[in-house]
Amino acid sequence: MSLTIRLEDKQQAFEELRDIKTYLAGRNWFPGTSGNLSIRVGEFTPEQFAFAVTASGKDKSVNTPSDYLLVDQSGKPIEATGLKPSAETLIHCEIYRATGAGAIFHVHTVFNNLVSELYGDRGSVPIDGVELIKAFNIWEEEAQIEIPIVPNYAEIPRIAELVEQAILPRIPGILIRKHGICAWGANAFEAKRHLEAFEFLFEYAYRLALLRK
Ligand SMILES: CSC[C@@H](O)[C@@H](O)C(=O)COP(=O)(O)O
Ligand SMILES: [Zn+2]
Numbered sequence: 001m002s003l004t005i006r007l008e009d010k011q012q013a014f015e016e017l018r019d020i021k022t023y024l025a026g027r028n029w030f031p032g033t034s035g036n037l038s039i040r041v042g043e044f045t046p047e048q049f050a051f052a053v054t055a056s057g058k059d060k061s062v063n064t065p066s067d068y069l070l071v072d073q074s075g076k077p078i079e080a081t082g083l084k085p086s087a088e089t090l091i092h093c094e095i096y097r098a099t100g101a102g103a104i105f106h107v108h109t110v111f112n113n114l115v116s117e118l119y120g121d122r123g124s125v126p127i128d129g130v131e132l133i134k135a136f137n138i139w140e141e142e143a144q145i146e147i148p149i150v151p152n153y154a155e156i157p158r159i160a161e162l163v164e165q166a167i168l169p170r171i172p173g174i175l176i177r178k179h180g181i182c183a184w185g186a187n188a189f190e191a192k193r194h195l196e197a198f199e200f201l202f203e204y205a206y207r208l209a210l211l212r213k
Contacts, residue, residue, distance in 0.1 A: 013052035030060035036086035101184035108180035135197030
């Protein structure tokens, strides 16, 4: 299989990334240039795939002609470009490889950082019977879920290495402790729904823990 990407597929992915970036920036979910987004493009096998990803260090609240680039399954640019892929591209590579997802969104918020620390030693955030769990396509009554947490390391390959073991089949997201969340889905629409549901549940978990104190 070759990694040739059709121009129209690349353009569509870049446009979708711009739309979701603009929306998430409106929610103030990219403070201080944090966060990164990607959408998979073309054919997928766990051994070979490509995705469009945000360039590193950009102000994600601004749209410019040089915000995205295409990379392969190892995070290397597949076209000549002066842009550097997100510093966290390897985490995206690992999630795509493990899940076959179509889009991955990573944001840093105060609530995702708070709950990742609150439940960091436990290794997961427990959520019990909240209606919005259904956003993950989990329909049982009073469902109980655990949202996994991995440690945050300065070396991204060390985080990427832990991601595969930590991913839970029903849960389309993973927290990096005192860092942020990566949420994914079959496409950008689904990844956005999952990301919003996670953030709702994190605020709920944080406030509930305070009320119970
Ligand atoms: C500027 S703080 C955030 C970064 O260290 C990183 O965690 C992040 O999410 C953004 O990195 P980037 O390389 O721009 O994709
Ligand atoms: Zn980050």
